[in-house]
Amino acid sequence: MSTTDTKKQSFANRLYTGQISYDFIKHRRMWFIISAVIIGLSILVVLLRGLTLGIEFQGGTDFQVPMEVTETTVDDVRGHLDEFSVEDLNPQVFSLGGEQIRIQTRSLSSDELATTRGEIAQIAGVAPEDVTSNVIGGSWGKEISRQGIIALVVFTVLVMLLIAVYFRDWKMSVAAIVAVFHDLVVTVGVYALVGFTVTPSTVIGVLTILGYSLYDTVVVFDKIRENTRGLEETNHTFSEMASLATNQVIVRSLNTTFIGVMPVLALFIAGSFLQSGPLADLGLALLVGMIAGAYSSLFIASPLLMWLREREPAMVEHRERIERRRARSEAKAAHRQQLHEGELATAGVAAGDASPVSPVTPGERRVRRTSSTRAERRKGK
Incomplete structure (x- = not known):
């Protein structure tokens, strides 16, 4: 494909075909550190400021x-x-x-x-x-809180089992739940930071964003599974194909998030402008959770899955085999390059040994013709 044709392609298509890509596994340490800092700050804010609980929880x-x-x-x-x-x-x-x-x-x-x-x-x-x-009464709020914690634990266990069965890979379950935990902690931290009241609307919003985060992560994992099918027969590592899959769904994930955030943002602004607590509570939880969910599915769940899978003995052996194969290919290419350079050098030396031919000017040609004509006339006499 020519350079002109490549430039005419859309950014999304170039991401999908791998012409341009972002190496998620290479930069995973940076994103893990950023995520750890965000989670740490969220927990610190909750510990220092606490949550403003509505009367449904504290009476x-x-x-x-x-x-x-x-x-x-x-x-x-x-x-x-x-x-x-x-x-x-x-x-x-x-x-x-x-x-x-x-x-x-x-x-x-x-x-x-x-x-x-x-x-x-x-x-x-x-x-x-x-x-x-x-x-x-306060006892009713405590009972609701206890039931909510139980529901969250049951939800986490069931989701891990479902993902493990569907993808037949427990490492995907771990990566998905870590991403969900990140979204939950960040949302709670933002609530503590801005001082919004935790109400039943907040709980509804949190449950909604957990489902949204899982949906986004499952989309990424499904593409990874598609790209890594029959990996042992290819000349690519798991991380390379998983990173390509993540790049292929970036645009889809961003578009889905943008479309979903727009009405949620309108809901949050309307609730804040009208000073309606339930609307504002629900809007803030959805807004923060959807943005955090899009981030975690791309920069936490996917790189974490790559890191876990690359540590498997089979994947280590596959990667080493590919590295040896690529090293041999590079050595052969370097040898061919040396031979080619040697042939060029030999041809240059041979050309240098030949006697140089001086250029003849038009005046010298006339003198030589005149001398030749005179010599022939003398012979004729």
């Missing part, structure tokens, strides 16, 4: 009051809450659509509950009976 009181919602309503209500007679409410205010406000506080006694309901009614300009309240 509290939830008030809902009918009220026309404008751009400044939520901020106005927050300002009034600071003047309430009940101290240390730790309030959180959200809008529910355009005609209702939701206020969450710590657990309140019966007297504190009645007082707070009356003051909320005054802010909204309604009767106290119009303010609904729901008390959530």
Whole structure:
């Protein structure tokens, strides 16, 4: 293929055919270090700042009051809450659509509950009976948290078994779960950093991104399996073919992530602008998780799988056999090059031994013709 034809090809096609590629196994150490730093910082942020848990997890009181919602309503209500007679409410205010406000506080006694309901009614300009309240006990939140941890463990085990059975390779299960763990820790770290409240919407978002991350990783692994089928009969190592497979799905992964992030970003912006807690919580979890999932599938799961597979005895033997074969080919090529250079040198020496022929100018030719003509005339006389 000519250079002009190569330039006309798209970037994605050149990646797919291997004309240009990024060596993932060669740069794996750099990406592993970057990922380890990100995970370390996320854990450090969680330990130092902690997570802001919603009342669904730590217990509290939830008030809902009918009220026309404008751009400044939520901020106005927050300002009034600071003047309430009940101290240390730790309030959180959200809008529910355009005609209702939701206020969450710590657990309140019966007297504190009645007082707070009356003051909320005054802010909204309604009767106290119009303010609904729901008390959530701390034991219920602990039970939900415990069930969530159990569900996460069961999910991890089942996913590892499914991937191991589907790909018939337990190393793919390990690489996929490491990538999922990375996405989970990064999402939790971002939540702790920005101070968003962990709510059931957050849990939904986290479960969604775990599925998305696994989907992206499985796509990469499926291409790797396709490229490495019958590897023993080729002149390529596992890392070379796996790196080519990862390059071939880069554009697809980026396009999928971009298309998925756009509506999620809109959801997050809308939730933040409308000051709707559940929308913002869900949007942030999905936004961070989808970006982290695309990164981990390419720069964590794939290089980790290559590293694990290259340590297998069969792969070590295959790689050494290829290296010996390539070394012999390079030696033969170097020998042919030396022979070719020697032939050129011999031809040059032979050409140098020949007597040089001086160029004859037109004037010398005329003189020689004249002399020859005179000599012939003398002979004729």
